[in-house]
Amino acid sequence: MTTTSRSSGLLMAGFLATGIVIHVGGPAAAETPDRLGAAEFAQAPADATRRFDITSQPLAEALKAFGRQSGWQFSYPAGLTKGLRSQPVSGDLPPATALRILLGGTGVSWQSTGPGTVALAKPGEGADAMVLGPITVEGQGESAWGPVEGYRATRSATATKTDTPISETPASIQVVPRQIIKDQGAQNLKDVYENVSGVVQAGNTLNAQSEVLPFIRGFESSVLRRNGLRATNVGTVDLVNVERVEVLKGPASILYGAIEPGGMLNVVTKRPQATAAYDIDAEAGSYDHYRTTADLTGPLTADGSLLYRANLAYTDEGSFRDGMHLDRVTAAPTLLWTPREGTEVLFELGYTREKQPYDTGVPIGFNGEQLVSDSTSFNLASLDGRDIRDYSA
Numbered sequence: 001m002t003t004t005s006r007s008s009g010l011l012m013a014g015f016l017a018t019g020i021v022i023h024v025g026g027p028a029a030a031e032t033p034d035r036l037g038a039a040e041f042a043q044a045p046a047d048a049t050r051r052f053d054i055t056s057q058p059l060a061e062a063l064k065a066f067g068r069q070s071g072w073q074f075s076y077p078a079g080l081t082k083g084l085r086s087q088p089v090s091g092d093l094p095p096a097t098a099l100r101i102l103l104g105g106t107g108v109s110w111q112s113t114g115p116g117t118v119a120l121a122k123p124g125e126g127a128d129a130m131v132l133g134p135i136t137v138e139g140q141g142e143s144a145w146g147p148v149e150g151y152r153a154t155r156s157a158t159a160t161k162t163d164t165p166i167s168e169t170p171a172s173i174q175v176v177p178r179q180i181i182k183d184q185g186a187q188n189l190k191d192v193y194e195n196v197s198g199v200v201q202a203g204n205t206l207n208a209q210s211e212v213l214p215f216i217r218g219f220e221s222s223v224l225r226r227n228g229l230r231a232t233n234v235g236t237v238d239l240v241n242v243e244r245v246e247v248l249k250g251p252a253s254i255l256y257g258a259i260e261p262g263g264m265l266n267v268v269t270k271r272p273q274a275t276a277a278y279d280i281d282a283e284a285g286s287y288d289h290y291r292t293t294a295d296l297t298g299p300l301t302a303d304g305s306l307l308y309r310a311n312l313a314y315t316d317e318g319s320f321r322d323g324m325h326l327d328r329v330t331a332a333p334t335l336l337w338t339p340r341e342g343t344e345v346l347f348e349l350g351y352t353r354e355k356q357p358y359d360t361g362v363p364i365g366f367n368g369e370q371l372v373s374d375s376t377s378f379n380l381a382s383l384d385g386r387d388i389r390d391y392s393a
Contacts (some may be wrong), residue, residue: 052098054089062086062102070095078121080108119260145227145268147243148177158246158266161255171252172263176245178270185283187291188212189237189265192245195376199247199265212237217249219262224393226267227348228256236352236390238330240293241311243270269348272336273297274305288318300335309334322377328354348390357385 036296054065060083073094087104099110099118109121142148144157144164151174156166166173176195186192188202189212202213202220214221224231231237248255249263256264276298283291297309313330335347360378363371 017254037134041327044185048372049092050098051092052089054086056085056088056101056331058177059084059086059103059106064096066099066102068219068297070098070116072099072116072118074118074120075113076108078124080120080122081140084108117191129356145243145271147270148175148179151175151177151180153244156246158225158228158248158268159252159255172249173207174247174249177392178243181239181245186239189214189245189267191334192239199251211220214247214265215262216247216260216265217262219260221260221262223259224254224265224267226350227269231267231392236328236354236388237267238313238315238328238352240295240313240330241269241332241350242267244268269332269350270295270297270309271309271346272309272334274299274307285317288316290317291315307336307338309336320375322375324357324359324377326354326356334355352390353388354390355385355387 023143026123050070052066052069054062054069054214056062057134063081063086066089067073075379084106086102089098089101093101096112103110110118111121113119144155144162148154154166155163156169156173156175157163159169159171159173162212166175174196176192180186180195181192184191184195193199193201193214198217200215202215212224223238244270246266247263248266251261253259253261253264279293279295281291281293283289292314294310294312296311298307300306300308302349311330311332311334313328315326315328317326318324319326330352332348332350334349337345337347339345362374362376363378365371
């Protein structure tokens, strides 16, 4: 900490970590040669013309005189003025011009550090300094359509259809990023709903294994959105190519047309990345659950103007219910072309085929008692079940 006291035309010194720095302050109003009042002198522009009458003398004394006559303050290392003499200055001059004359031949340089404040440098100081070239720092932050670092998303396009910070979005929106989906080992959208308040799985229409329609704030959402566009089918969403799941709650969902006032769900798919990466996973679980996924991405051209991504998944699983079985295949290739800066063309295809029989449920008695075990199935061969082919582009 530097503590200084100021008085008219007196030397002020403060001890700093790098040594002693001398501060020379301006005078009281009565000592100014142009006889300005104290307030007028303080408010005068730093480059206003002043009358100077300074003889050639030791530089330290000359700077004191200059401070009294100009109102400027100086800061310089101790010993800077030792053995140096100033040039004489006389006449009505701007302070900057007068200072250049005063320091002529001393080798001392000066630099303005603020209105009426100047820092002086030692003779030759910086002569051996190395001048470095410009350093460019580049980075890429989160976007509304890209991956999220960690569990907390900060941007979304679902509510506004533009890349907007969630904190600046005048709507209630909740985002479940890929990292949560991966860490929780989510198998379908029903697992994702567990992370969103006010959202639960809707009726399963006799297909409890994969039905994905949500109830949002008490209203059943009859459709899903994929990258903001209406999905052609429900019950066929595979999470292998899902980057984030976003839920827009409340009547703000009217942005997408005729839709339930409870809100809407938007699935944002993965986009190609400039850095090559390959990920292949295989998993096995209870009730004959087997699943294999592949996620491949990277550049196709040397300049990185064309990127690709390919997501593949195969799921084969049974159920605690007798005769229930799910077979699903998903392929989602994507190309991203950047012909020039600021222009992107995205080509995205998706194919999912899902096959499973209908589940007729468990009968109950008149008093609500369950008449058979949970695993008992009354599936009939005459019921074709569900065989869905979902295409997206």
